[in-house]
Amino acid sequence: MRSLILVSNRLPIKLNSNGSLERTTGGLASALEGAGLDDNYTWVGWGGSSPSKGTKTDEFLEQMRKLGVEPVLLSDEEVNGYYEGYSNSTLWPLLHYMTERARFQPEWIRYYRQVNEKFADTILNIAAPGATIWIHDYHLMLLPKILRQRRPDLKIGFFLHTPFPSSEVFRALPERDELLKGMLGCDLIGFHTYNYLRHFISSLIRILGQEADVDGLQYRNRRIQLGVHPIGHNHHGFKKAAKSDIFQQTYKTHREQLEDDKLILSVERLDYTKGVPQKLDAIRHFLETHPEQANKVYFVLIAVPSRRGVEEYDNLTEEVQCAVSSINGTFGEVGHAPVQFLHRSFALEELAALYALADVCMVTPTVDGMNLVAKEFIDCKRDSHRARPGALILSEFAGAAQEMSHALLVNPHDTVGVANTIQIALDMEQEEMEARVQAMQKRLDLNHAGAWAKRYLTDLENASQELPCSNEE
Numbered sequence: 001m002r003s004l005i006l007v008s009n010r011l012p013i014k015l016n017s018n019g020s021l022e023r024t025t026g027g028l029a030s031a032l033e034g035a036g037l038d039d040n041y042t043w044v045g046w047g048g049s050s051p052s053k054g055t056k057t058d059e060f061l062e063q064m065r066k067l068g069v070e071p072v073l074l075s076d077e078e079v080n081g082y083y084e085g086y087s088n089s090t091l092w093p094l095l096h097y098m099t100e101r102a103r104f105q106p107e108w109i110r111y112y113r114q115v116n117e118k119f120a121d122t123i124l125n126i127a128a129p130g131a132t133i134w135i136h137d138y139h140l141m142l143l144p145k146i147l148r149q150r151r152p153d154l155k156i157g158f159f160l161h162t163p164f165p166s167s168e169v170f171r172a173l174p175e176r177d178e179l180l181k182g183m184l185g186c187d188l189i190g191f192h193t194y195n196y197l198r199h200f201i202s203s204l205i206r207i208l209g210q211e212a213d214v215d216g217l218q219y220r221n222r223r224i225q226l227g228v229h230p231i232g233h234n235h236h237g238f239k240k241a242a243k244s245d246i247f248q249q250t251y252k253t254h255r256e257q258l259e260d261d262k263l264i265l266s267v268e269r270l271d272y273t274k275g276v277p278q279k280l281d282a283i284r285h286f287l288e289t290h291p292e293q294a295n296k297v298y299f300v301l302i303a304v305p306s307r308r309g310v311e312e313y314d315n316l317t318e319e320v321q322c323a324v325s326s327i328n329g330t331f332g333e334v335g336h337a338p339v340q341f342l343h344r345s346f347a348l349e350e351l352a353a354l355y356a357l358a359d360v361c362m363v364t365p366t367v368d369g370m371n372l373v374a375k376e377f378i379d380c381k382r383d384s385h386r387a388r389p390g391a392l393i394l395s396e397f398a399g400a401a402q403e404m405s406h407a408l409l410v411n412p413h414d415t416v417g418v419a420n421t422i423q424i425a426l427d428m429e430q431e432e433m434e435a436r437v438q439a440m441q442k443r444l445d446l447n448h449a450g451a452w453a454k455r456y457l458t459d460l461e462n463a464s465q466e467l468p469c470s471n472e473e
């Protein structure tokens with residue numbers, strides 16, 4: 001039986017093509033490593049894959065359990081309806097203000113309910129009396145209420161990693177009441193920013209007629225706490241990476257290749273919220289208006305493949321590939337293409353080296369719950385002997401902008417403004433770069449991922465559950 005259970009759609013474990021399992025270093029997993037928790041916790045989630053052919057389900061479960069996780073196995077229909085459908089084709093665009101991209105299909109919510117119930121079954125099999133359950137993200141908005149109804153003794157927290165949009169957008173969702181009531185099964189609901197919290201409160205009043213203030217609400221016979229907990233980056237992981245051989249080798253190779261040229265770096269999942277087409281428009285405009293720069297800069301776009309199989313993502317990949325080759329066709333020379341599009345994932349050590357080396361980092365999503373790349377880049381500019389100074393261009397629509405006012409803040413839709421900011425970043429004096437970076441580091445040091453997890457869990461422990469809950473609707 002477990003006294004602390006983490007729950008997220010994706011487990012921090014990867015199934016390799018040879019059938020072996022491996023721990024990955026995602027943001028959440030590293031947050032827990034840095035939080036100084038004892039090992040008496042487990043992680044419930046979907047493995048993102050099923051047992052390979054020839055592996056028995058029992059053996060697969062056993063293998064996963066040895067690594068400290070408790071998998072929820074999903075059928076192909078469930079993956080299609082709950083993950084690709086309701087989570088990623090309905091909720092994801094809607095939570096990011098993209099109502100016109102959101103698709104609504106009645107059968108998807110049925111799978112979403114079914115899978116949230118499945119998660120509850122797995123959790124309740126292993127939860128000790130009075131256990132703390134920390135649920136993450138939009139895939140599992142119904143889960144708090146299901147757990148509350150079945151086990152009122154549990155301490156239940158929910159953290160939303162995406163924005164919570166204006167109530168005018170959220171109310172477009174046919175199941176808006178059901179989802180809000182689902183979340184209200186919690187003792188603590190956390191968001192990245194005050195804006196998201198305010199929008200949630202507006203939805204409660206406009207959709208459910210439920211009053212709340214920024215600290216929380218009285219719901220039925222319980223007190224539910226609301227809080228702002230901006231997530232931090234994996235500081236310990238990047239610190240360790242900077243000492244590795246891979247870091248040294250990557251840094252050295254690219255340092256030599258660059259000579260006096262400038263490296264302008266972007267790192268993101270290839271997602272339509274990340275504003276990649278808008279960024280490419282700004283790059284094109286920059287090259288048109290500063291033709292003398294075309295063979296002196298390298299725009300390196302690392303776009304990690306994501307959610308393949310969801311139509312919107314496949315279309316985006318094609319759109320981005322076309323735009324990149326059009327820019328290179330127009331502005332490239334023999335031996336120099338100004339934009340390098342790298343459509344794959346990179347090891348943490350390689351990323352750390354590229355951050356340390358980059359003269360500019362462009363983080364320009366059109367909407368983003370937080371964006372940890374902005375924080376990672378600044379963190380990797382720590383030692384002047386191993387990192388070159390750099391400037392951060394940051395979208396004002398990323399949650400991170402609220403903590404990083406010393407970045408060059410831009411509106412990603414303003415092509416001319418972003419293009420001009422690229423030149424401002426390239427012209428910035430070293431002294432100014434360092435002053436800005438240090439101001440941001442000072443703030444980030446107080447809230448790295450481990451500190452974030454610890455603070456959230458402490459707030460959850462202190463969240464009061466005034467009366468035992470009997471009859472949740």
Ligand code: G6P
Pocket residue numbers: 010137161162306307
């Ligand atoms: C966003 C979500 C996370 C999710 C990640 C990767 O950051 O907030 O919950 O894990 O994207 O998406 P994927 O669909 O590949 O799990």
